[in-house]
Amino acid sequence: MLRRKHMKKFVKTAGGMLFACLMCGGISAKPKKTTLTMLISRDQPMSGIQAVCDSAEKSLGIKVEMEVTSSGIDLDNMVKTRLASGDVPDLIVYNTGSLLAPLDPQNNFINLSGESFSPRINKAFRDSASIDGQLYAIPFGLSQAGAVMYNKKVYKKYGLSVPKTWKQFIANCDVLRKNGVTAIIGTFKDSWTSQVLFLGDSYNVCKAVPDFPAQFEKGNMKYATTPAALRSWQKLADTTSYYNKDYLASTVSDGCDKLASGEGAHYIMLTDNVLPQIASLYPDKIDDIGVFAIPGDTAEDNGITVWMPSGIYGSKNSRHVEAIKKFLNYYMSDAGLDVYCSALDVISGPMPVNNYTP
Structure with missing residues (x-):
């Protein structure tokens, strides 16, 4: 009898301990979610990144809150100001290339060279x-x-x-203008779009002067004194009489609307800023849109200038460095890339990842 009493007492005590553990979360408690912040401009295609963020929250317990902001020079100034003030989001979607060095990446961003996904990234x-x-x-x-x-x-x-050839392109523009059609769509309210023509002419510049980019960065060559490079600016000058009347007030979204509707015939832009938007908003119009390279001056040699996408940078000074790395590793996995590409309305170019096809 005494033994049974002790057993009952033990069961009651153990039950109380189990109840207390459950109440304090000691058993079967869900891991706490980590919230990361991301700065991204409104001109970036959003469907793919949103899909990856949603998937990461479910599978990794990492929630990403987006701060959508302006683009172009406004974005440049904001990123520099935030880095200088220490008010830095965990993740930043920003340009690669020549605009990276001024951001002092060694002190501001996580070095990803040693991450497992690093070898997958295309050399370009x-x-x-x-x-x-x-x-x-x-x-x-x-x-x-x-x-x-x-x-x-x-x-x-x-x-x-x-x-x-460029001469043939201008002749087409003359025909369109004569018939009351906007020959070239301008969207210079988003000021960065004014650069696409002369930067997109890089194939023609480099064909004539292969080492121009390297010499330009070293200060040994200039657009003004390199005839093949100056030609790109002359082409920009040639276009000024063909734009829509509201080109200074129009945005990229306006440009997509004008191109899809046929209000404008040509839009000199980055393909990934235009084709996905038209495919999403006007799916019945996407097959009406074609693409050709910015023409050179000879018909025998035509080539297109390829842009690398923006990069996703992780803040070196974040409180969540490990979560940032975990998110970026997921993003670069086949599962993450599949989620990204599956959410797109159109695949407008290759993913710069080795041995991966969308």
């Missing part, structure tokens, strides 16, 4: 996202081209052919 992107051989970003999305997007129905209506 790696070079654009590295300083002194150290990698600081993963590709945000797809590679793209700086090119001329055109409305194929408008071309057919006026009997136009895809031009193989």
Whole structure:
């Protein structure tokens, strides 16, 4: 009898301990979620990144809160100001290439060179996202081209052919203007879009002067004194009379609307800023849009200028460095890339990741 009493007492005590453990979360408690912040401009395609963030929250317990902001020079100034003030988000979606070095990545961003996904990254992107051989970003999305997007129905209506020279392109623009069609869509309210023509002409510049980019960065060559490079600026000057009247008040979104509707015939832009938006908003119009390279001066040699995507950078001074790395590792896994690409309305270019096809 005494033994049974002791057993009952033990059961009651053990039950009380179990109840207390459950109450305090000692058993079967869910891991606490980590919340990361991300700064991203409104001109970036959002469907893919949003899908990855949603998936990461479910599978990793990492929630990403996006701060969507302006683009162009406003974004440049904001990023520099935030880095200088210490008010830095955990993740930043920003340009790669020449705009990286002024951000002092060695002191501001996580060095990703030793991460397991690093060897997967295409050399072209790696070079654009590295300083002194150290990698600081993963590709945000797809590679793209700086090119001329055109409305194929408008071309057919006026009997136009895809031009193989700049002279032929301007002749097409003359036909369109004569018929009351906006020949070239300008969206210079987003000021950065004014650069796409002369930067997108890089294929033609480099064909004539292969070492121009390297010599330009060293200060040994200038656009003004290099005839092949100056030609790109002359092309920009040639376009000024063909823009829509509201080109200074129009945004990229406005440009997509004008191109899809046929209000404008040509839009000189980055493919990944245009094609996904048209595919999403006007899915019945996407097949009406074609793409050709910014023409050179000879029909025998045509090539297109390829842009690396923006990068996703992790703040070196974040309280959540390990969570940032975990998120970036997931983003660069086949599972993460599949989630990203599956959410897109159109695949507008290759992902700069070795041995991966969207």
